[in-house]
Amino acid sequence: MIYALGFLFLPVAAIAAAQTWVLAILGVVAILASRAVHGQFWPKPNGLLVVLMGLFVGWAALSSIWTINPDRAIKTAIRLALVAASLLVLIDAADRLDHTQRRKFGRWLIGGTVLGLALTGVFIASSGAVAVWFSEARLTGHELAQLNRTSSIIAMLAWPVALIVAQIYNRYAAATVIGLSAVVLFMLAPSTPVVAFFVGVCAFSIAWFSHRLGKRFLILAFAAAVIVIPLLGTLAPLAIEFLIANVPWPNSEVHRLVIWQFASERIFENPLFGWGLDASRAIPGGGDDLFLFQVSDSPITGRAMPLHPHNALVQIWLELGLLGVMLVGAIFSLAVAGIPESTSNRAGPATLVATTACAFTIVQLGFGIWQGWWMASLGLIVMIAVATCLHPPATK
Numbered sequence: 001m002i003y004a005l006g007f008l009f010l011p012v013a014a015i016a017a018a019q020t021w022v023l024a025i026l027g028v029v030a031i032l033a034s035r036a037v038h039g040q041f042w043p044k045p046n047g048l049l050v051v052l053m054g055l056f057v058g059w060a061a062l063s064s065i066w067t068i069n070p071d072r073a074i075k076t077a078i079r080l081a082l083v084a085a086s087l088l089v090l091i092d093a094a095d096r097l098d099h100t101q102r103r104k105f106g107r108w109l110i111g112g113t114v115l116g117l118a119l120t121g122v123f124i125a126s127s128g129a130v131a132v133w134f135s136e137a138r139l140t141g142h143e144l145a146q147l148n149r150t151s152s153i154i155a156m157l158a159w160p161v162a163l164i165v166a167q168i169y170n171r172y173a174a175a176t177v178i179g180l181s182a183v184v185l186f187m188l189a190p191s192t193p194v195v196a197f198f199v200g201v202c203a204f205s206i207a208w209f210s211h212r213l214g215k216r217f218l219i220l221a222f223a224a225a226v227i228v229i230p231l232l233g234t235l236a237p238l239a240i241e242f243l244i245a246n247v248p249w250p251n252s253e254v255h256r257l258v259i260w261q262f263a264s265e266r267i268f269e270n271p272l273f274g275w276g277l278d279a280s281r282a283i284p285g286g287g288d289d290l291f292l293f294q295v296s297d298s299p300i301t302g303r304a305m306p307l308h309p310h311n312a313l314v315q316i317w318l319e320l321g322l323l324g325v326m327l328v329g330a331i332f333s334l335a336v337a338g339i340p341e342s343t344s345n346r347a348g349p350a351t352l353v354a355t356t357a358c359a360f361t362i363v364q365l366g367f368g369i370w371q372g373w374w375m376a377s378l379g380l381i382v383m384i385a386v387a388t389c390l391h392p393p394a395t396k
Contacts, residue, residue: 001034005090009116009157014116014117021372024086031090056327057080057084060324075278083375083376095386106167107168159354200357201354203358208347211341218356225360229314232257240258243257263314274319280315280319311364335356
């Protein structure tokens with residue numbers, strides 16, 4: 001079943017990215033059923049990871065006692081518990097693959113990715129966007145907005161797929177995968193996946209030079225993302241002023257900064273325990289329209305909190321307090337520490353660093369962190385990374 005997950009991930013993301021959670025659940029159930037038949041039902045995950053994830057899920061569930069949105073908190077806590085258990089199953093299944101199985105998984109992953117990119121290309125062409133670009137006209141509205149989720153998955157998936165292509169074929173074919181992914185992301189247009197992809201390029205370059213330096217880059221990025229939250233009241237207005245002066249119609253960028261600034265103010269009303277799991281959508285003042293910037297005589301406004309802050313660490317601190325951030329930091333640090341430092345296999349660890357950096361950038365700029373499809377997509381990316389990057393190359 002793990003081969004099917006690798007093959008179907010991007011095609012499903014291209015056709016209906018919001019349903020990737022269904023693919024993940026079916027895959028986990030199939031893996032557990034297969035193990036039950038062979039008498040190997042229970043996975044054997046990293047004990048510290050189990051403890052940290054259990055503490056995080058437990059703290060999230062406990063916050064339903066004081067949350068302002070108890071019904072959603074309970075439902076989301078149950079979802080988090082299922083996600084955590086499913087992630088452990090997927091990691092264990094990927095880690096158990098032997099040399100031959102990894103090579104086979106890699107070929108299935110390449111085939112599915114090619115199919116997914118082809119489907120995405122069909123959707124781009126059918127949207128009329130290509131004709132608009134050739135006519136040098138501006139895109140009106142968000143013709144490809146329905147593929148925002150797909151583009152985020154492409155940005156993360158490109159790295160492990162390129163690694164497998166390099167191992168099975170050659171590095172020039174791998175460079176083609178990276179280049180093609182960049183072109184598709186550029187055509188899809190959403191800024192967050194493009195930014196994340198190029199952050200991945202920088203992270204890969206750093207880690208190729210030194211795996212240890214690449215891992216430090218990830219830890220420093222996480223620490224900086226946490227440290228900046230209390231400073232948003234000062235930094236956000238400066239960034240907004242810069243955007244208004246230098247970017248035409250910076251609606252989404254300015255709105256995002258205003259949301260973060262509003263969220264940081266609410267964070268420090270309950271900094272230690274937070275407002276409770278999934279409380280962002282019910283946060284006091286969240287429905288108010290806030291001033292963004294002025295166009296001629298017309299003020300542009302935006303909602304203070306449109307369901308979630310579009311920033312994972314801001315959302316976690318807002319809802320689960322500083323303890324929640326610390327637990328997430330411990331899990332992230334454990335994952336980074338698990339990236340090997342190898343003198344004989346430079347590409348594998350560098351790919352893990354690039355994939356992690358890309359995913360971290362998207363969670364910090366994009367979707368609500370508790371969305372089912374997004375947690376499932378991140379889980380599948382982790383499974384693919386473990387299957388392709390942690391072990392010696394599955395060469396010919």
